[in-house]
Amino acid sequence: MKIREIVPLLEAEVLCCEEDLDVEVCNACGSDMMSDVLAFVKDQTALLTGLVNPQVVRTAMMVDMRCIIFVRGKCPTPEMIALAEEGHIVLLATKLRMYEACGRLYVSHLAGGD
Amino acid sequence: MGDELRFHFNIDGDNFTSAGEASVEVKKKLRQLGFPPDVIRRVSIAMYEGEINMVIHARGGDADVLVYPDRIVIILEDHGPGIEDIDLAMQEGYSTAPDSVRALGFGAGMGLPNMKRYTEEMHVESTLGVGTKITMVVNVQ
Numbered sequence A: 001m002k003i004r005e006i007v008p009l010l011e012a013e014v015l016c017c018e019e020d021l022d023v024e025v026c027n028a029c030g031s032d033m034m035s036d037v038l039a040f041v042k043d044q045t046a047l048l049t050g051l052v053n054p055q056v057v058r059t060a061m062m063v064d065m066r067c068i069i070f071v072r073g074k075c076p077t078p079e080m081i082a083l084a085e086e087g088h089i090v091l092l093a094t095k096l097r098m099y100e101a102c103g104r105l106y107v108s109h110l111a112g113g114d
Numbered sequence B: 001m002g003d004e005l006r007f008h009f010n011i012d013g014d015n016f017t018s019a020g021e022a023s024v025e026v027k028k029k030l031r032q033l034g035f036p037p038d039v040i041r042r043v044s045i046a047m048y049e050g051e052i053n054m055v056i057h058a059r060g061g062d063a064d065v066l067v068y069p070d071r072i073v074i075i076l077e078d079h080g081p082g083i084e085d086i087d088l089a090m091q092e093g094y095s096t097a098p099d100s101v102r103a104l105g106f107g108a109g110m111g112l113p114n115m116k117r118y119t120e121e122m123h124v125e126s127t128l129g130v131g132t133k134i135t136m137v138v139n140v141q
């Protein structure tokens, strides 16, 4: 699925890196614990989280993710947006809660990975 | 010896926001040097967890990365409180981090196990009241 297709599915707003919206993501994970992301992520390329601090973006960078989706209407800071731009990571924001956002992606065949 | 590339970083212990900057920098450098993505990823994750630990547990410290053609060595040294029981600290889920750290997405007790998981070698030397030195080696291929 292209990141572009996630936007309407989650009624999301694109916060940066619009030029990368055609990047393909084949699976995703949802977590507020960054160490869990670092421990268990294999090739997931999108992260859903309700956590807002620069370490979310750095964690995504470390595991080569291409897209972060902030749930529950959380909004990243300008510093986080600058970091994401540097790392070519698309930031999206949705008002949906974690469960609903993950569910919509899952039924649209965005896998969880293993 | 003598043919390695060396990178040194001072890790600011007062600033959780900037924690991880050194790891991002190392990731960039290793990419420029053309190392395989899997090697870069393992080095970045291990160093990043170590960097976060130095900031949340040890008031900062120093990081050195030695790049050889066949391996990458990461040395993290701090003058924090030290680790009382290293075997216990290495267990998944063991953490002394306060809830304020957990609210930031860390403190799940997965850092040291992650560092071990992603590296070929990991040595932890620690003395209470003196500090901690962690040496990790990631082999190329």
Ligand SMILES: Nc1ncnc2c1ncn2[C@@H]1O[C@H](COP(=O)(O)OP(=O)(O)O)[C@@H](O)[C@H]1O
Pocket (backbone or CB within 6 Å): A035, B053, B054, B057, B058, B078, B080, B081, B082, B083, B089, B090, B094, B095, B096, B097, B106, B107, B108, B109, B110, B111, B112, B113, B132
């Ligand atoms: N550099 C360090 N200095 C002092 N104590 C440390 C250091 N790194 C780790 N520790 C101790 O080891 C424990 C486990 O570390 P870790 O596995 O990274 O989990 P976490 O950081 O989530 O608590 C920490 O809670 C802390 O008590």
Ligand SMILES: [Mg+2]
Pocket (backbone or CB within 6 Å): B049, B052, B053, B106, B107, B109, B110, B111, B112
């Ligand atoms: Mg840790």
